[in-house]
Amino acid sequence: MQSSLESMEAHQMADLTVVEFAIRLSELRKATKRLFVSRGEFKETDSADLLVSRFIATFRTVGTEFEAPVDGSRPGTVRIPLRMLKDIAQAAGTYKKPELSFHFEAGQVQVEKFSLRHPDVALGILPDQRLDLPVDAGALDTLAMASLLSPEQIVDQGMRARVEAAQWYTSQAVSSAAEALREFGIRRKCIQELVDGRIKETAGKLTSVVYAHR
Numbered sequence: 001m002q003s004s005l006e007s008m009e010a011h012q013m014a015d016l017t018v019v020e021f022a023i024r025l026s027e028l029r030k031a032t033k034r035l036f037v038s039r040g041e042f043k044e045t046d047s048a049d050l051l052v053s054r055f056i057a058t059f060r061t062v063g064t065e066f067e068a069p070v071d072g073s074r075p076g077t078v079r080i081p082l083r084m085l086k087d088i089a090q091a092a093g094t095y096k097k098p099e100l101s102f103h104f105e106a107g108q109v110q111v112e113k114f115s116l117r118h119p120d121v122a123l124g125i126l127p128d129q130r131l132d133l134p135v136d137a138g139a140l141d142t143l144a145m146a147s148l149l150s151p152e153q154i155v156d157q158g159m160r161a162r163v164e165a166a167q168w169y170t171s172q173a174v175s176s177a178a179e180a181l182r183e184f185g186i187r188r189k190c191i192q193e194l195v196d197g198r199i200k201e202t203a204g205k206l207t208s209v210v211y212a213h214r
Contacts (some may be wrong), residue, residue: 016074016075016076016123016124017105017106017123018074018076018103018104018105018123019050019052019074019075019076019077019078019102019103019104019123020072020073020074020101020102020103020104021052021057021070021071021072021073021074021075021101021102022070022071022073022099022100022101022102023057023068023069023070023071023099023100023102024068024069024098024099024100025092025093025095025097025098025099025100026098027068027069027070028068028088028089028092028100029089029093030066030068031059031066031068031085032085032086032089034059034064034066035048035059035061035064035066035082035085036082036086037064037135038063038135038136039061039082039135040136041165042062042161042162042165043082043083044082044083045082045161045162045165046061046062046082046158046161046162047061047079047080047081047082047120047158048060048061048079048080048081048082048084048085049061049077049078049079049125049127049158050077050078050079050080050104051077051126052070052072052075052076052077052078053072053075054072054075055069055070055071055072056068056069056070056072057069057070057072059085060127061082061158062132062133062135062137062157062158062159062162063132063133063134063135063136063137064135076104076123076124077123077124077125077126078104078121078122078123079120079121079122079123079125079158080109080118080120080121080122081118081120084109084116084118084120084121087116088109088111088116091111091114091116092111092112092114094114095111095112097112100112104121104123105121105123106121106122106123107119107121108121109121125156126156127156127157127158128153128156128157131145131149131153131157132157133145133159133162137162138166139165139166139169139170139173140198140199140202141202142159142162142163142165142166143163143166143167143170143199144199144200144202144203144205144206145159145203145206146159146163146166147199147200147203148203148206148207170195173195174188174191174192174195175188177191178191
């Protein structure tokens with residue numbers, strides 16, 4: 001894990017407009033493979049955070065972390081769409097070099113001489129690594145965690161797409177249950193209250209963990 005000194009350095013550098021580091025191709029491939037494990041439908045919507053210090057880069061997405069040695073010439077933090085990480089790794093592999101140089105700016109990634117633009121490439125976002133969901137978290141756990149966070153924290157944690165998906169799934173499930181039980185006189189409001197109660201109960205179990213690290 002990152003030392004406290006390296007973590008502090010990442011925090012101090014998080015507002016820079018450029019992040020640069022060199023990493024071995026083998027480590028980049030390992031990080032990419034690890035972050036995609038058990039990702040399922042969210043491989044298209046999850047983001048990847050790169051927390052780069054002088055000697056270590058932490059590759060992070062919801063439920064997964066991977067640390068790799070780097071030469072961080074300009075430390076900082078970068079967020080990119082997770083699917084973009086695979087494109088970057090593929091582009092890096094075409095250079096046939098054991099180590100490659102990366103350059104990140106807002107909206108742009110450069111690997112050696114290859115440049116890739118995307119509006120969702122952002123610098124300076126620093127998620128709390130202690131607040132996270134399992135990679136395969138269901139709607140209940142997702143909504144319970146979301147209920148303890150502000151909208152800004154949900155975005156900072158890279159959870160927005162998952163929360164929106166959980167909200168949609170839950171709404172559909174409640175509607176289906178209400179339709180199936182209509183002849184019994186059970187209203188949608190009653191079913192929603194049961195669901196909200198389970199979310200609140202689950203959130204209560206998470207409260208001590210979340211607030212202990214705020």
